[in-house]
């Protein structure tokens with residue numbers, strides 16, 4: 001975030017602390033509970049948001065060197081993302097061209113070759129089929145047409161994007177807006193080292209999981225003994241960038257920081273920025289590193305989702321063993337709060353939604369992120385249905 005913007009936002013946070021005010025959406029928003037249980041909607045959102053929209057498959061630090069790879073099964077297609085011998089990022093459908101077995105089963109690693117366990121067809125990092133055992137028995141197909149299916153991919157400002165549709169187009173300007181791209185660049189997200197991740201399978205719709213990131217109204221109640229110790233609940237800044245938005249969650253460290261001259265202020269001391277990349281990504285940079293939360297639906301089951309929570313440490317600290325240990329511990333603690341506190345209420349909300357006892361749930365004036373997220377969801381889905 002540009003320094004001038006940091007100062008502006010910190011001033012706003014301080015004003016809100018002092019005046020006991022918060023961001024104000026100006027009205028209520030009634031969100032239909034059907035959005036969390038409808039199979040018809042779930043199918044449409046799967047097609048629109050997960051099969052036909054560019055996906056964030058990780059950060060540059062997830063592929064730290066030549067021949068690094070990672071795989072994902074949570075999207076519309078099994079994905080194999082790699083760095084080739086020149087360090088270039090590529091993505092493929094992780095499916096063998098012989099009879100469709102997933103080629104690489106490991107979630108991450110380093111390899112120059114990917115060999116299918118069924119009959120050992122082998123591919124290189126450029127997706128080419130370079131090994132076909134017993135071709136004198138199998139026959140000799142045109143191997144140059146039987147490489148892994150390549151998917152559109154782009155690495156920008158430390159973010160790894162893949163389009164799950166081989167004919168799809170990645171337009172980050174359109175997806176994120178120019179303004180947000182410029183701001184993301186300032187975070188040096190390409191200089192983060194992967195530390196680890198947690199995977200949570202929770203009996204709630206993926207949007208209910210995302211909703212828990214949409215306000216700090218609950219910090220002093222649900223997180224009374226955890227996040228509330230480090231954050232002023234009910235004080236935030238909020239801005240939108242097209243379909244996406246940025247919340248600044250006010251840290252209690254702002255109370256000490258305000259005594260310093262403005263040129264010593266820093267947004268990562270005053271706040272935890274939360275970038276909500278529509279529809280399912282939360283990107284939270286901090287002084288030490290970054291938390292990345294991604295929520296995925298389970299096809300055909302609107303009442304179930306999977307969250308991937310990944311942690312990264314700024315490269316400048318990665319040689320420091322103590323820093324690694326401490327930040328890993330903090331990150332694990334943060335993920336456990338999400339699992340044990342936030343996602344516990346999400347699962348509870350899902351039970352109510354399943355029972356169809358409420359027609360809608362209510363978002364307050366102090367929950368503008370939820371207004372924006374759900375109105376964007378309705379609009380984008382309706383537009384996709386017109387096609």
Ligand code: FES
Nearest residue numbers: 096098099116119
């Ligand atoms: S399915 Fe992969 S080698 Fe046969």
Ligand SMILES: [Fe+2]
Nearest residue numbers: 212218223342
């Ligand atoms: Fe929370």
